[in-house]
Amino acid sequence: MAEPVLDTAIDALLTPPAFGATSAERAAGLTPVLEALTAHHLARCPEYAHVTAAAFPGWQPTGVAADLPFVPIGLFKRRDLRSVADGEVFKVLTSSGTSGATVSRVALDRTTAKRQTRALTLVLQHVLGAARRPMLVIDSEAVVRNRSELSARAAGVVGMMSFGRHHTFALDADMRPRLEAIRQFLSDHAGQELLIFGFTFMVWQHLVNELGDYDLDLGAATVIHSGGWKRLAAEQVTNEEFKRCLRDAFGIERVHNFYGMAEQVGSVFLEGTDGRLHPARFADVIVRDPDTWQELPVGEPGVLQVLSAVPTSYPGHSILTEDLGVVDSIDGPGSEHGGKAFRVLGRVPQAELRGCSDTYASALGR
Amino acid sequence: MADVERLLPTAATVDAGSLVAGLRAAQRERRPFDEEVCSLAEAMARDLRRPEIIRRFPQLGALAYWLRRAEAERLRAAWAAAEADGTVLVPRGVVFHVPPANVDTLAVYSWMLAAFAGNANVVRIAAHRSEATEVLLAAVGGALAGHPGIAASTAFVTYGHDEDISTALSTAEVRVVWGGDDTVQALRRIPRPVRSVELSFPDRTSLAVLGVEAVAALDDEAMADLARRLANDIVWFDQLACSSPRLVVWVGDHDAAERARARLYAAVRADAEERGNRASTSNRIAKFVHAADVAASGTVRSLDWRSSTVTVAELTQPLFPRDGPGGGLLYDIGVASVLDLEQVVEGRDQTLSHFGIDEGDLRSLAHRLNGRGIDRMVPVGDALRFDRVWDGIDLLQSFAKRVAISTDRPTNTGLLTSMDEQATGTDQQGDEG
Numbered sequence: 074m075a076e077p078v079l080d081t082a083i084d085a086l087l088t089p090p091a092f093g094a095t096s097a098e099r100a101a102g103l104t105p106v107l108e109a110l111t112a113h114h115l116a117r118c119p120e121y122a123h124v125t126a127a128a129f130p131g132w133q134p135t136g137v138a139a140d141l142p143f144v145p146i147g148l149f150k151r152r153d154l155r156s157v158a159d160g161e162v163f164k165v166l167t168s169s170g171t172s173g174a175t176v177s178r179v180a181l182d183r184t185t186a187k188r189q190t191r192a193l194t195l196v197l198q199h200v201l202g203a204a205r206r207p208m209l210v211i212d213s214e215a216v217v218r219n220r221s222e223l224s225a226r227a228a229g230v231v232g233m234m235s236f237g238r239h240h241t242f243a244l245d246a247d248m249r250p251r252l253e254a255i256r257q258f259l260s261d262h263a264g265q266e267l268l269i270f271g272f273t274f275m276v277w278q279h280l281v282n283e284l285g286d287y288d289l290d291l292g293a294a295t296v297i298h299s300g301g302w303k304r305l306a307a308e309q310v311t312n313e314e315f316k317r318c319l320r321d322a323f324g325i326e327r328v329h330n331f332y333g334m335a336e337q338v339g340s341v342f343l344e345g346t347d348g349r350l351h352p353a354r355f356a357d358v359i360v361r362d363p364d365t366w367q368e369l370p371v372g373e374p375g376v377l378q379v380l381s382a383v384p385t386s387y388p389g390h391s392i393l394t395e396d397l398g399v400v401d402s403i404d405g406p407g408s409e410h411g412g413k414a415f416r417v418l419g420r421v422p423q424a425e426l427r428g429c430s431d432t433y434a435s436a437l438g439r
Numbered sequence: 440m441a442d443v444e445r446l447l448p449t450a451a452t453v454d455a456g457s458l459v460a461g462l463r464a465a466q467r468e469r470r471p472f473d474e475e476v477c478s479l480a481e482a483m484a485r486d487l488r489r490p491e492i493i494r495r496f497p498q499l500g501a502l503a504y505w506l507r508r509a510e511a512e513r514l515r516a517a518w519a520a521a522e523a524d525g526t527v528l529v530p531r532g533v534v535f536h537v538p539p540a541n542v543d544t545l546a547v548y549s550w551m552l553a554a555f556a557g558n559a560n561v562v563r564i565a566a567h568r569s570e571a572t573e574v575l576l577a578a579v580g581g582a583l584a585g586h587p588g589i590a591a592s593t594a595f596v597t598y599g600h601d602e603d604i605s606t607a608l609s610t611a612e613v614r615v616v617w618g619g620d621d622t623v624q625a626l627r628r629i630p631r632p633v634r635s636v637e638l639s640f641p642d643r644t645s646l647a648v649l650g651v652e653a654v655a656a657l658d659d660e661a662m663a664d665l666a667r668r669l670a671n672d673i674v675w676f677d678q679l680a681c682s683s684p685r686l687v688v689w690v691g692d693h694d695a696a697e698r699a700r701a702r703l704y705a706a707v708r709a710d711a712e713e714r715g716n717r718a719s720t721s722n723r724i725a726k727f728v729h730a731a732d733v734a735a736s737g738t739v740r741s742l743d744w745r746s747s748t749v750t751v752a753e754l755t756q757p758l759f760p761r762d763g764p765g766g767g768l769l770y771d772i773g774v775a776s777v778l779d780l781e782q783v784v785e786g787r788d789q790t791l792s793h794f795g796i797d798e799g800d801l802r803s804l805a806h807r808l809n810g811r812g813i814d815r816m817v818p819v820g821d822a823l824r825f826d827r828v829w830d831g832i833d834l835l836q837s838f839a840k841r842v843a844i845s846t847d848r849p850t851n852t853g854l855l856t857s858m859d860e861q862a863t864g865t866d867q868q869g870d871e872g
Contacts, residue, residue: 121735123736123739127730127731127739128734128742130741145728147724147728148731148732148735151735152735363720393727395721395724421721422721
């Protein structure tokens, strides 16, 4: 695929609808683009070409997504992989890892950054609609105001804020609930559709646990949360329990988790009403057997590989994560999304900790 | 005052300074290679030789073998030989051992060599203890119970990074610090008495060298045997011990090496599979990341990351990244001659395990390296075997002091008459010591 053709093909994938196509339709659109992206990065990123030549010798496009080469996510912590000239890089995303750990570095040019925003918008508009809603952030304004050291968690909050308006922060600088501000927010925007965003553990800790007894009616809100389930799993809180508490305490019916990572910003996997995560049609997920590294069938848990048509400035279109997951169905009956429905089962045990909610230093989508 | 938790001979919280003083008093009764210390070693050997222990922790089996009476006799003979020529070897006093957390058996090797030499000992055990360490401590405790003289002159203690305790224990006559580098540096900052000595063993790394012709000539059975020995060297201590090979160097014809390496690694993996030594998923990924990082420089010809046991990355340049994650990651390179290892070896490299290489070539390599790296060359399979000479230091002799005894006087002169003669006299003394 020649470069202008590839650009057109990527942009075609980044148009509505993000969901709904069957897996066959998705593969027909996505796999050739991912193969062309592999060739694109092989030609432009020497480090990526060297790794691929050593680890996937003689790779040729086969028309099958599972045959694509991939990069282990940890390599982004060790190498600043770029497929554009340094002058084209307008922003280097750094992210994640527990405090003191090395961070990933992801080089963005304007095209990739624009597509990240486009991709995230497509996914979120699927549940939020096109209008920007009044937004309650389950975090402290202090976290985002300190621009000199914008943590990955702050970057995540700022990224989400563009999907709302009239932002109100639910917590003060000491992470205590701002009850009066929240009541004011609700009366100011009575009768309107609302957006609530927070990292999963923050929503649980500060919204459910600390504000659950104040008779707040948040039934007009859609909750979007992300950041990983580790802390909640430690407290034995399941996704069902999480959603039941939001419904019982606040009347919230619409709750959507999303899964994504700094190495593939924008390309997030959204939770549907079925409680499963779904790739948009510009993305895909493959579950691999850690013994053979072959793709596993539906129902068998393994290591997640994430694929995305978004990154052209760095070779992050096919990444082997350090997360475990399982595909529950493909083109399941009555699925509003089509394609794969999957769950993330947590980190590969003993791998370096990257969970954000543990350290208050998180990445968007971690 | 600094309180420290003593694990053995009995569990108690004790003052670290008083502990050293008590050990020093008890040391007066100790004699090198006396019956009690040899009997203690034998008791531990018997305990650790049980099949259920050796099956789970092969490194404890090797320790048990080393603790046999025959091995003690061999050490005693080495001690006696060193005493010839007008010297008597005597203990130094109290020895403070800081063994590494990841190589559990070193605590006992270090302690027993010092105990054989007649010293009292305090051994610091890390707070985070492996299962093997617990088994080991049980064996030590059991043996100490039957040997009151040694028990009185021995303490196994545990504490975190507490400078006060380390300072109190550093009043010992000898401090032995086994790496990592950070531990060595941290303890070096802690003062010790002027007449005390320190032995430190910082982080080291190791490699293996194989003769292509010799490996290629092996039949399947002999290949399996070589593979088992190489696998042993890799598997013990998760490939994170100083002596664990991290690079395999093939000496000989390139094409023949290709065939030989394919056969050997297939056999190594088959052996690991058979013994159930499969890498964890996170370790497999960590090895992939490490080797991919090296590959990004363009110096890896092939990276066999799919293996569930041993991952092999074939290098095109003799650049050998030594900070691997362990658990079975081998870098691999071919060279034309043994002397080409000069391009590979660094100062921190310790053990060269070898197979199919002439002793003459190994000696030539040692001369060529001229002291830059490699303190030890052993057959493949023996990389992790403990030896009293470690990192070029004879531990047994380092735990002793030489008393020089001279009865002859030079015949032609009664008095030293010039500075020159004084200087000569000093040199001669120096040579003997």
